Amino acid sequence: MTERREWAIALHGGAGSVPPERLAGREQEFLASLEAALRAGADLLRGGASSLDTVEVVVRLLEDDPKFNAGKGAVYTHDGRHELDASIMEGRALRCGAVAAVRTVKNPVTLARRVMEGTPHVFLVGDGAETFARSAGVEVVDPSYFATEERWEELQRELEKAAAGASPTPGMGTVGAVALDRAGDLAAATSTGGRTNKRFGRVGDVPVIGAGTYADNRTCAVSGTGKGEELIRHAAAANVSARIEHRGETLVEAVRAVVHDVLRAGDGGIIAVAADGSIALEWNTETMFRGAADSSGRFEVAIR
Amino acid sequence: MTERREWAIALHGGAGSVPPERLAGREQEFLASLEAALRAGADLLRGGASSLDTVEVVVRLLEDDPKFNAGKGAVYTHDGRHELDASIMEGRALRCGAVAAVRTVKNPVTLARRVMEGTPHVFLVGDGAETFARSAGVEVVDPSYFATEERWEELQRELEKAAAGASPTPGMGTVGAVALDRAGDLAAATSTGGRTNKRFGRVGDVPVIGAGTYADNRTCAVSGTGKGEELIRHAAAANVSARIEHRGETLVEAVRAVVHDVLRAGDGGIIAVAADGSIALEWNTETMFRGAADSSGRFEVAIR
Numbered sequence: 001m002t003e004r005r006e007w008a009i010a011l012h013g014g015a016g017s018v019p020p021e022r023l024a025g026r027e028q029e030f031l032a033s034l035e036a037a038l039r040a041g042a043d044l045l046r047g048g049a050s051s052l053d054t055v056e057v058v059v060r061l062l063e064d065d066p067k068f069n070a071g072k073g074a075v076y077t078h079d080g081r082h083e084l085d086a087s088i089m090e091g092r093a094l095r096c097g098a099v100a101a102v103r104t105v106k107n108p109v110t111l112a113r114r115v116m117e118g119t120p121h122v123f124l125v126g127d128g129a130e131t132f133a134r135s136a137g138v139e140v141v142d143p144s145y146f147a148t149e150e151r152w153e154e155l156q157r158e159l160e161k162a163a164a165g166a167s168p169t170p171g172m173g174t175v176g177a178v179a180l181d182r183a184g185d186l187a188a189a190t191s192t193g194g195r196t197n198k199r200f201g202r203v204g205d206v207p208v209i210g211a212g213t214y215a216d217n218r219t220c221a222v223s224g225t226g227k228g229e230e231l232i233r234h235a236a237a238a239n240v241s242a243r244i245e246h247r248g249e250t251l252v253e254a255v256r257a258v259v260h261d262v263l264r265a266g267d268g269g270i271i272a273v274a275a276d277g278s279i280a281l282e283w284n285t286e287t288m289f290r291g292a293a294d295s296s297g298r299f300e301v302a303i304r
Numbered sequence: 305m306t307e308r309r310e311w312a313i314a315l316h317g318g319a320g321s322v323p324p325e326r327l328a329g330r331e332q333e334f335l336a337s338l339e340a341a342l343r344a345g346a347d348l349l350r351g352g353a354s355s356l357d358t359v360e361v362v363v364r365l366l367e368d369d370p371k372f373n374a375g376k377g378a379v380y381t382h383d384g385r386h387e388l389d390a391s392i393m394e395g396r397a398l399r400c401g402a403v404a405a406v407r408t409v410k411n412p413v414t415l416a417r418r419v420m421e422g423t424p425h426v427f428l429v430g431d432g433a434e435t436f437a438r439s440a441g442v443e444v445v446d447p448s449y450f451a452t453e454e455r456w457e458e459l460q461r462e463l464e465k466a467a468a469g470a471s472p473t474p475g476m477g478t479v480g481a482v483a484l485d486r487a488g489d490l491a492a493a494t495s496t497g498g499r500t501n502k503r504f505g506r507v508g509d510v511p512v513i514g515a516g517t518y519a520d521n522r523t524c525a526v527s528g529t530g531k532g533e534e535l536i537r538h539a540a541a542a543n544v545s546a547r548i549e550h551r552g553e554t555l556v557e558a559v560r561a562v563v564h565d566v567l568r569a570g571d572g573g574i575i576a577v578a579a580d581g582s583i584a585l586e587w588n589t590e591t592m593f594r595g596a597a598d599s600s601g602r603f604e605v606a607i608r
Contacts, residue, residue, distance in 0.1 A: 094537040100404075100507075101429050121506045122533045125405050126430035128505020135504075201432020202425045203404075210514040210539035229426045233398040235514035235542035242539075242546035 005277025007045035008294035014173035015269035016285030034301040038291035051179035051187035062175035069173025074193025076155040082146040091186035091217035098207035158197040176223030186221035204228020210238035219244040226268010255280035309581025311349035312598035318477035319573035320589030338605040342595035355483035355491035366479035373477025378497025380459035386450040395490035395521035402511035462501040480527030490525035508532020514542035523548040530572010559584035
């Protein structure tokens, strides 16, 4: 048993999401980005910021960083566009917000929070979500803002593979953060560009509350990353919370069970923080870009 | 303890969804529609049809019936259109499909099934889902197909209320079905037009797997109806399954707990069937249009 932490935070930048050629020689660059986002979050929590503010800020930093598949740096759809999904949830009143398939919102996580706080709704999709963003004064950008050379080349490779009948590269980039603040409140947020070469308005687990994101002060805050369809069918994030609530598992037991027993090898990873400030980081892919910090002085980022 | 049923089915046509003036003197008409859909489902299961085929057929019948808020008869959005959501899930392999904000698909539940069986994805939204429907040969109709005088008048009343600053009428119409077949497989499906006067691409619980729909052969099949935002934040359908799996509750205990302890009075209702063929029908609204039948000869429909 460890003593209760006053605050704690974990973040991820996707599980198994980076092709080897993309990572080669760039590990330090990725670690520096994770470290900067983690430091920003830890500083906020140390200073007494709410977990909700903190996960939004951390996810915004990762959305703004072109190295991660969310916001700037999001992957391309089949028709060469970007469709972004995000969600956020706070554990005190179980308030939540989610958006899917938005194309001009610079920081989808902030739009998700505005849905949560500024409407009676939870989930807005597509053109309607765009219209709401404009009416709510959330920052919008020209779609060209999301263009990056590297992701464009990824799309070309995926199109060639698809034309050759090869299986798609599992695209599992996502960013997320979970936090416990000094007031004892938990929060979680997740954001993604989805899968390279996605079609037909495909949406993964990220905006599905209970699949990619969940938070409940009585149990934990959870953010997932991986094959979205698998996280949806297993209600992965809600399952972690349910195991703590209904089965009495610890946070680490619950996250391990979902990542290693419920999901299959290669499906993805989960980060979570419990009401006592304990942190779980588990993945069943080769890599999960991740970081964790807490009030005891823990501060670490890693990829493998 | 009752013995295991060889097959069982339950359906709903929404909880608390019909304004008194709409129901007045029309109860027999609604009951006749519920009975016809229930009989079709019971006949299929008795004859050995799969639970997946059965819930799709039953939900299609309710979608085609203009008295219910799904398919033909769906409510109007704020801008006088129709945006339909649906999902379907089977309990053997946890396969699932969902669509949100579609405007020209005659039977959204069938599109959800096509997503499940014809793509590697689970969830398609908006224009992309429409494009997929056309490429998959799913029946599309002119948007005017969904026009009904009664729902148009409902929208006018809601617009007047909104202009007067009054609270919106809780719009909770949804249709759904859950079934156990002779092979021991469970399935669930749900479909809705959402809330009258909805804006901004608002989506409720119906296409959110784990909120409005869930199925797992080890536990149960669930379909919810009510205030979608509440069902999402409590991961209502997955919660019923989790209580059976992790807490060892019976189906009836689990459904009662979610409807009466987790959700609040007025939020909605849940129908579910367990692997042993037991059925639970619980609601915390004034009415829930519902029906239940099984291999022991049970066959009942009710509103109050």
